[in-house]
Amino acid sequence: MKEEGNEHIISVLVENKSGVLSRVAGLFSGRGFNIESLCVGPTLDESVSMITIVTRGDERILEQITKHLNKLIDVVKVTDLSEREYLVRETALIKVNTRSEDRAEALRIADIFRARVVDSTFNTYTIEITGDPEKIEAIINLLRPLGIKELARTGRIAIAREELKAPSAGNGSRKAVMDMEG
Amino acid sequence: MKLTGSEIFVEALKREGVEVIFGIPGGVVLGLYDTLYRQDDIEVILTRHEQGATHAAEGYARATGKPGVVLVTSGPGATNTVTGLANANMDSVPIVVFTGQVSTGLIGNDAFQEADIVGISRPCTKYNYLVKDVNDLAQTIKEAFYIATSGRPGPVLIDIPKDVSQNKADYKPIDKVYIRSYNPTIQGNQWQIKRAAEAILRSKKPIIYAGGGVVSSNASSELKALAEAFHIPVCMTLLGLGGFPGTHPLSVGMLGMHGTYWANMAIHNSDLIIAIGSRFDDRVTGRVADFAPQAKIIHLDVDPTSIRKNIHVDIPIVGDAGHVLADLNKVLHAKGEGDWGKIREPWLKQVEEWKKKHPLTYRHDAKIIKPQYVIEKIYEITGGDAIVVTDVGQHQMWTAQYYKIDKPRRFLSSGGLGTMGYGLPAALGAQIAYPDDLVIEIAGDGSIQMNIQELATAVIYKLPVKVFIINNRYLGMVRQWQQLFYEGRYSASVLGQKPDFVKLAEAYGAAGLRAKEPNEVEGTIKEALKIKGPVVVDFVVNPTENVYPMVPAGGAINEMIFDDPVKAKEATSKKGKTEDSIQTA
Ligand SMILES: Cc1ncc(C[n+]2csc(CCOP(=O)(O)OP(=O)(O)O)c2C)c(N)n1
Ligand SMILES: [Mg+2]
Numbered sequence: 001m002k003e004e005g006n007e008h009i010i011s012v013l014v015e016n017k018s019g020v021l022s023r024v025a026g027l028f029s030g031r032g033f034n035i036e037s038l039c040v041g042p043t044l045d046e047s048v049s050m051i052t053i054v055t056r057g058d059e060r061i062l063e064q065i066t067k068h069l070n071k072l073i074d075v076v077k078v079t080d081l082s083e084r085e086y087l088v089r090e091t092a093l094i095k096v097n098t099r100s101e102d103r104a105e106a107l108r109i110a111d112i113f114r115a116r117v118v119d120s121t122f123n124t125y126t127i128e129i130t131g132d133p134e135k136i137e138a139i140i141n142l143l144r145p146l147g148i149k150e151l152a153r154t155g156r157i158a159i160a161r162e163e164l165k166a167p168s169a170g171n172g173s174r175k176a177v178m179d180m181e182g
Numbered sequence: 183m184k185l186t187g188s189e190i191f192v193e194a195l196k197r198e199g200v201e202v203i204f205g206i207p208g209g210v211v212l213g214l215y216d217t218l219y220r221q222d223d224i225e226v227i228l229t230r231h232e233q234g235a236t237h238a239a240e241g242y243a244r245a246t247g248k249p250g251v252v253l254v255t256s257g258p259g260a261t262n263t264v265t266g267l268a269n270a271n272m273d274s275v276p277i278v279v280f281t282g283q284v285s286t287g288l289i290g291n292d293a294f295q296e297a298d299i300v301g302i303s304r305p306c307t308k309y310n311y312l313v314k315d316v317n318d319l320a321q322t323i324k325e326a327f328y329i330a331t332s333g334r335p336g337p338v339l340i341d342i343p344k345d346v347s348q349n350k351a352d353y354k355p356i357d358k359v360y361i362r363s364y365n366p367t368i369q370g371n372q373w374q375i376k377r378a379a380e381a382i383l384r385s386k387k388p389i390i391y392a393g394g395g396v397v398s399s400n401a402s403s404e405l406k407a408l409a410e411a412f413h414i415p416v417c418m419t420l421l422g423l424g425g426f427p428g429t430h431p432l433s434v435g436m437l438g439m440h441g442t443y444w445a446n447m448a449i450h451n452s453d454l455i456i457a458i459g460s461r462f463d464d465r466v467t468g469r470v471a472d473f474a475p476q477a478k479i480i481h482l483d484v485d486p487t488s489i490r491k492n493i494h495v496d497i498p499i500v501g502d503a504g505h506v507l508a509d510l511n512k513v514l515h516a517k518g519e520g521d522w523g524k525i526r527e528p529w530l531k532q533v534e535e536w537k538k539k540h541p542l543t544y545r546h547d548a549k550i551i552k553p554q555y556v557i558e559k560i561y562e563i564t565g566g567d568a569i570v571v572t573d574v575g576q577h578q579m580w581t582a583q584y585y586k587i588d589k590p591r592r593f594l595s596s597g598g599l600g601t602m603g604y605g606l607p608a609a610l611g612a613q614i615a616y617p618d619d620l621v622i623e624i625a626g627d628g629s630i631q632m633n634i635q636e637l638a639t640a641v642i643y644k645l646p647v648k649v650f651i652i653n654n655r656y657l658g659m660v661r662q663w664q665q666l667f668y669e670g671r672y673s674a675s676v677l678g679q680k681p682d683f684v685k686l687a688e689a690y691g692a693a694g695l696r697a698k699e700p701n702e703v704e705g706t707i708k709e710a711l712k713i714k715g716p717v718v719v720d721f722v723v724n725p726t727e728n729v730y731p732m733v734p735a736g737g738a739i740n741e742m743i744f745d746d747p748v749k750a751k752e753a754t755s756k757k758g759k760t761e762d763s764i765q766t767a
Contacts, residue, residue: 014363015363018312019300019304019312022301022304023304026304026305030305060490063490064487064490064491067486067487068487070486071485071486071487073308073309073329073361073363073364074363075363076362076363
């Protein structure tokens with residue numbers, strides 16, 4: 001169900017302890033906030049994990065969500081990435097049924113999206129694709145007519161962009177981060 | 183020094199200054215109880231139900247400001263604390279509940295008396311722990327007390343598996359606690375405080391709306407200084423009662439659904455609401471869309487999530503009420519020259535007129551005891567000088583209306599959760615904290631039966647609480663709503679004249695008294711107060727009395743009703759026969 005309001009991606013840095021994920025998930029279900037996607041992964045610092053949550057809501061709801069997350073004792077830092085420039089990526093594994101006459105079409109679609117075929121049988125291809133959510137949706141829509149047998153998606157992860165600054169004398173090693181894939 | 187988990191538990195509690203623990207033992211906590219038996223610093227109060235233990239700890243905490251402590255066994259012992267935890271969570275009461283757990287090797291195996299209490303209590307505690315290693319126990323206890331008592335206070339649960347309490351570890355007393363991800367904001371933002379001060383100085387019709395946060399942050403004297411210096415009327419929530427003296431000329435009493443007309447009118451017509459430690463609960467705001475349409479709102483709270491949750495706020499200030507008010511008062515005194523008594527005169531006069539228009543009132547009756555009359559008399563006879571505890575229902579609202587509380591921590595009631603059965607055990611907790619004070623519980627005939635077993639605790643520990651039952655033979659508050667909004671169909675709200683509370687009190691070893699007629703009320707109260715031990719008084723009151731004024735559900739707070747729009751009828755059974763048990767004696 002789609003809720004009213006804009007989509008927001010929130011990065012939540014949490015203590016790496018048991019029960020933390022259920023505190024975060026319980027907060028959303030208990031207070032009726034919506035979760036469109038949720039990803040958890042380790043960070044450079046072993047003592048903390050990063051939870052990336054995609055949610056939706058108006059300004060007031062987002063304010064409540066970030067405040068409530070901050071109030072959780074195990075939450076170290078909350079960042080609403082939607083307040084700045086950010087990169088978002090998702091990976092999908094798509095297993096497509098391919099009759100012999102469709103096999104070339106499947107490969108062509110994968111190629112257009114710069115996706116990779118990671119497994120192949122006589123009547124299936126498994127295609128791996130990474131990109132922003134629109135790209136994933138697009139390839140799924142194109143492959144659907146061929147017959148998608150199975151689909152696995154990671155959910156979205158995101159990271160803030162660094163500001164694009166021209167390299168200066170004191171800051172020569174700094175590289176601009178560019179979104180090469182669009 | 184190597185100690186067992188049980189010994190570490192007791193040592194750590196002593197370091198926290200714990201003097202009393204409420205609870206009931208069982209299989210996995212026998213070791214903990216045994217260690218408590220072998221020391222004299224901490225008293226153990228055996229209640230008759232774990233819910234009773236938890237509310238007793240809440241009563242102790244609310245009355246003293248110190249955390250209340252509970253120790254219960256695993257499984258059913260643990261699940262029985264859930265209502266108390268939820269209550270403490272809603273009303274921001276600092277308690278620490280220790281639950282036993284099956285041994286670590288058995289967790290997850292559906293072992294005997296295993297319950298995932300950490301999972302069950304997660305949404306109704308401020309924080310909770312499962313201690314898996316005895317080496318973590320002392321640190322966990324230190325953190326738990328810190329979390330329970332700091333910031334917005336609340337309940338913390340620690341689940342201790344049996345083997346953890348038996349295993350040994352080096353015990354090092356822990357004095358400092360630092361949790362990197364938990365740093366409650368205490369000092370308010372100076373810029374916002376300045377804005378608040380300016381708004382107060384500019385306001386023509388300000389009102390202070392004080393909640394439980396004033397009491398829990400001990401901010402009463404700062405609040406009084408603010409109100410008096412600028413002649414600002416003060417209304418209070420149920421939990422805020424006593425945060426500002428109820429008899430003070432600037433007090434307009436409680437606001438909200440059963441608040442005073444003049445408090446609600448003052449809020450509705452104000453141009454500035456100064457909300458302090460309150461959270462714009464729906465019982466207070468009525469229909470949100472029409473709440474105080476002309477008012478700017480300053481909202482001061484230690485919990486940022488309380489701010490802008492239900493209502494738009496113009497000047498939010500996150501911080502501890504006591505600290506922020508002290509700063510605010512400083513800024514105001516530097517700026518606020520002026521004859522505030524004079525400036526405020528028209529506004530205070532207007533409030534006074536509302537008060538004259540619809541004072542708190544009820545119809546006296548020569549034959550039938552009116553519940554409001556009982557509360558008035560209790561107030562008069564005790565000189566307002568008791569610790570007053572209530573259950574939940576009509577009697578609770580009448581107590582809030584007619585017993586004026588002058589000091590903080592002297593009125594204990596279940597606000598946010600509205601837990602019937604809170605009163606008696608909470609009164610016991612308060613009485614343990616203050617053995618020489620008069621502790622009165624105003625109970626409903628329905629509510630009292632939800633934890634009546636704690637009368638045994640009162641008698642055994644010689645806790646002289648006075649339990650005044652407002653006996654209307656109904657789940658009165660439910661019946662009132664059924665009369666007003668369900669055409670008088672009293673579905674499942676008829677209690678009838680059972681049990682005989684006098685005999686019941688006597689069976690427990692307490693004194694039992696009864697008043698059936700108005701002219702007996704005064705004498706019976708006086709007699710009860712003379713008795714040294716616990717007393718139960720059965721006030722047989724008008725069964726169909728309603729609480730007024732009232733904001734009907736969904737109404738705006740200036741749309742109050744003052745009398746029955748539909749006349750109450752006595753309960754009839756479904757067969758149409760009058761239930762004789764309901765008739766007044
Ligand atoms: C544990 C619990 N169950 C149900 C309710 C719903 N409820 C609110 S008030 C009330 C009636 C209370 O009856 P009584 O204690 O006799 O008080 P009265 O209203 O008659 O003064 C009920 C059932 C509640 N608040 N708490
Ligand atoms: Mg009743």
